[in-house]
Amino acid sequence: MRINRKRYLTQKVAKILIWMAAISTMGVMALIIFQVLSEGIPVLSPRFFLESPRSMGREGGILSTIIGTIALTVVAIIVATPLGVGTAIFLGEYTREGRISRVISGSWHSDLSGGIYP
Amino acid sequence: MDIKEKMIEKSLLLVALSSISVLALIALFIFGEGLPLIWKIGPKAFLFGERWVPSKGEFGILSMIAGSFWVTLGALLLGIPLGLACAIFLCEWTPPWAGMILRSGIQVLAGIPSVIYGFWGLVVLVPIVRNYLGGPGLSILSGSLILSIMILPTIISISEDSLKALPPSYKAGALALGATHWETIWRVLIPAARSGIVASIILGMGRALGETMAMIMILGNAVKMPSSFLDSARTLTTNIGIEMGYATGDHRQALFATGVILFLIIMFLNALAIVLSRRRVG
Numbered sequence: 350m351r352i353n354r355k356r357y358l359t360q361k362v363a364k365i366l367i368w369m370a371a372i373s374t375m376g377v378m379a380l381i382i383f384q385v386l387s388e389g390i391p392v393l394s395p396r397f398f399l400e401s402p403r404s405m406g407r408e409g410g411i412l413s414t415i416i417g418t419i420a421l422t423v424v425a426i427i428v429a430t431p432l433g434v435g436t437a438i439f440l441g442e443y444t445r446e447g448r449i450s451r452v453i454s455g456s457w458h459s460d461l462s463g464g465i466y467p
Numbered sequence: 468m469d470i471k472e473k474m475i476e477k478s479l480l481l482v483a484l485s486s487i488s489v490l491a492l493i494a495l496f497i498f499g500e501g502l503p504l505i506w507k508i509g510p511k512a513f514l515f516g517e518r519w520v521p522s523k524g525e526f527g528i529l530s531m532i533a534g535s536f537w538v539t540l541g542a543l544l545l546g547i548p549l550g551l552a553c554a555i556f557l558c559e560w561t562p563p564w565a566g567m568i569l570r571s572g573i574q575v576l577a578g579i580p581s582v583i584y585g586f587w588g589l590v591v592l593v594p595i596v597r598n599y600l601g602g603p604g605l606s607i608l609s610g611s612l613i614l615s616i617m618i619l620p621t622i623i624s625i626s627e628d629s630l631k632a633l634p635p636s637y638k639a640g641a642l643a644l645g646a647t648h649w650e651t652i653w654r655v656l657i658p659a660a661r662s663g664i665v666a667s668i669i670l671g672m673g674r675a676l677g678e679t680m681a682m683i684m685i686l687g688n689a690v691k692m693p694s695s696f697l698d699s700a701r702t703l704t705t706n707i708g709i710e711m712g713y714a715t716g717d718h719r720q721a722l723f724a725t726g727v728i729l730f731l732i733i734m735f736l737n738a739l740a741i742v743l744s745r746r747r748v749g
Binding site for chain 2: 382
């Protein structure tokens with residue numbers, strides 16, 4: 350009887366610790382999101398999106414950086430899409446599973462997750 | 468028709484090869500730039516030298532290896548128990564509502580860019596460490612804390628998947644033998660999912676080692692051997708990130724050589740993760 354009680358106590362303690370871990374993870378996550386939003390949202394205004402930075406970024410908005418980000422992303426996608434899709438078609442339709450196709454697709458990486466999700 | 472088909476196949480092969488040869492070229496370039504300098508000053512002086520004074524031609528990266536090591540270790544010490552606990556929580560003990568919140572939260576965490584983590588750490592965490600624990604605040608401790616949050620999604624999601632992938636008979640068998648739920652988790656499920664859990668930890672370690680932006684913002688970047696968790700430090704990645712903008716000649720090559728060392732460490736970790744995750748417990 351005594352042993353049983355100890356085992357259930359262990360279970361209780363473990364359960365509490367795991368709940369604490371889960372709650373603190375959620376707490377940290379909520380804290381980060383909350384702080385970023387609460388510091389950032391008051392500054393947002395239509396002008397912020399429509400002006401470029403002035404005097405080394407102390408004034409004005411972020412229009413030029415938004416456009417820079419979009420341009421960078423568009424060019425990256427334009428370059429990567431034909432390469433990526435072409436490689437995928439080649440691997441999917443013209444090769445059988447083998448060493449070369451695995452090297453190309455880096456499927457040693459998906460193999461890694463393959464070992465994990467059977 | 469036949470010729471056209473052949474041509475398409477060949478051109479697709481070319482596309483496929485070019486997409487990996489880019490990777491190979493990058494690796495080749497890094498090694499080509501870095502290795503000569505390592506030979507020039509000697510692998511031993513490079514790896515175990517404590518002084519990094521580019522203007523005098525002294526390139527020793529031991530303090531940065533130590534910095535990377537301590538920051539990563541700190542992140543793992545905090546991230547592994549927390550991540551594993553969350554994984555257990557998600558697949559064994561969750562009321563559905565909590566699981567939903569935690570899962571979507573983890574997705575958000577995984578999607579936050581590292582600058583935001585660095586920025587948040589700098590504004591929130593660093594002053595707290597400075598005020599309550601002393602030191603400059605820009606320290607290994609702050610860096611480890613941020614990194615442990617950053618590697619949580621990796622550890623949680625892969626561990627959770629490997630726990631979920633276990634045959635239900637394991638759990639049923641253990642419970643039928645009279646084990647408590649916790650004993651089932653601790654003695655049966657976790658050992659059985661060990662390979663996946665270890666892989667998740669190694670992938671998290673790789674992410675921690677490779678993190679640059681957040682570490683530039685939080686670690687303080689001092690080039691010296693860190694002697695406590697409250698010292699500021701510099702990692703291999705931040706060394707490259709900070710100095711690449713103005714480095715020339717030998718200095719630039721030394722940064723590539725730093726990259727070579729980093730590359731080797733990460734390759735080793737990935738290979739280890741693959742080997743360990745393949746080994747199944749029957």
